[in-house]
Amino acid sequence: MTSIGNIEHIKKGALDLIVLSDTLAISCRESDCESLIESTEKTLQTASSVYMATRALMLWIYTGIPSVPRRLPQMEAELLSVSIEKLKEFPSFPVYKISMPFLLPNKRKRNLERNNAITNAVISAVSEYALNNRIQLFRHATVFFVSSNKNVNYMIDNDNKDSSTILNGLLGTLLMDDRPTACNTAYYTKIIDDPSEMKTEVYIVDSEHDIEVLSMIKSN
Helix, strand or coil: CCCHHHHHHHHHHHHHHHHHHHHHHHHHHCHHHHHHHHHHHHHHHHHHHHHHHHHHHHHHHCCCCCCCCCHHHHHHHHCCEEEECCCCCCCCCCCCEECCCCCCCCCCCHHHHHHHHHHHHHHHHHHHHHHHHHCCCCCCCCEEHHHHHHHCCCCCCCCHHHHHHHHHHHEEEECCCCCCEEEEEEEEEECCCCCHHEEEEEEEEEHHHHHHHHHHHHHH
């Protein structure tokens, strides 16, 4: 899609969102649950489409105007609410937790642009954290992917392609290597009652201490 095409897509999407917002308001006032659900889904799809077109336009600007500061990764980290912290529960060895207020994998839609957005958001959050804190790369790490979900049938597994995008974002900042000989990956699912609390947490620790971290994950 050209830059003009992206702008036209954004314009059309913005107009569609205005119409959809009116439909949402009417459905809410009339307590029409079926229409409200359908309109909300369409609104989410349209908003996502506008976001991706705007993102593509930003990338086009970066290519055409090299002097423009590359703020997209930082903005995506803020938009996706990706954060990282060092856990205080383990003072004798480092354990890092990355929090994301969404589930992996995303069953709704998978594409390269979305994976790039997640990867760049993780890279930005971890890189900024590394700039302000002294971090030593893990030569032999264990990375836990923990999903909190209301659906008892939801399980993340070793076929989770989204986890590879996260690992890519950790290379050079937390992980020395993501090959199986240097990095173990484990998946754990927590069942929760409140669907608004659905999230994904990623724990990174030296493999020598992964049992302690797993025990903490299971106990919380």
